[in-house]
Amino acid sequence: MANQAPTRLVNESIVEFMTTEMVEAMIRTLKDDALNLGSDRDASLGSLNDGAGSPKDYSEGDEAMEAVFYKLEMIGFRVGERLIEKISKDRTRFTDNLDVVKFVCKEVWMFLFKKQIDNLKTNHRGVYVLQDNNFRWFTRMAHDQSSTESVKRVTPYLWFPCGILRGVLSNLGIASVVVAETSSLPACTFQIKIAKST
Structure with a gap:
């Protein structure tokens, strides 16, 4: 029997907990940086967390949360670039964008979330909508299903997977x-x- 490298397994719960902690750590870091700088503008970043230590509601135009978004999305982008190399190493080249998006919906989603995407729609002009009816990283979070407040609180946790998707697509x-x-x-x-090629 030939010597084979041992299979390395990662507990999926660890990935979910790491993702949650990464978002909260980014916000804590930004808050600490603001407090250390001491200026009035930066000190306003101290309100990033609510009393329980979870991210405050995200709203468009909030500079502090935009900075957190950028960092999380870029980390996800790097992860996605590397991840797709592992997932697609034995595949032939894709012929068009729709094939790539279908691959993401089936193979990449299965690799990340142990299920395929629930619904894929396209306008055939470069816009694809992927619907996940039971997003795995939300299932362990305490939330009220229809509460506007809960929806706002989970928004920062979507930035990392957005980056992963963008990284996967970029590397393809x-x-x-x-x-x-x-x-x-x-x-x-x-x-x-999809960005139009010039």
Whole structure:
């Protein structure tokens, strides 16, 4: 019997907990940086957390949360770039963007979340909408399914997987913008906009 490298397994709960802690750590770090700088503008970042230590509600135009979004999305991007090398190493090249997105919905989602995406829609002009009716990283979070407050609180946890998707697509030769939203937990929607080649 030939010597084979041992299979390395990672407990999926650890990945979920790591993702949750990463978001909270980014917010804590930003808060600590603001307190150390001491300026009025930066000190306002101290309100990033509510009393329980969880992220405050995200709202458009909030500079502090935009900085957290950028960092988390870039970490996800790097993870996605490397991840797709492992997942697609034995595949032939894709012929078009729809094939790539279908691969993401089936293979990549199965690798990450142990299930395929629930629904894929496209307008056939470079926009793809991926619907996950039971997003795995939300299932362990305490939330009220239809509460607007709960929806706002989970928004920062979507930035990391947005980055993963963008990184996966980038390494497969597709420049894109990925955004996510949720209106009823634990469901969420990822929208992929393919950049037009010039």
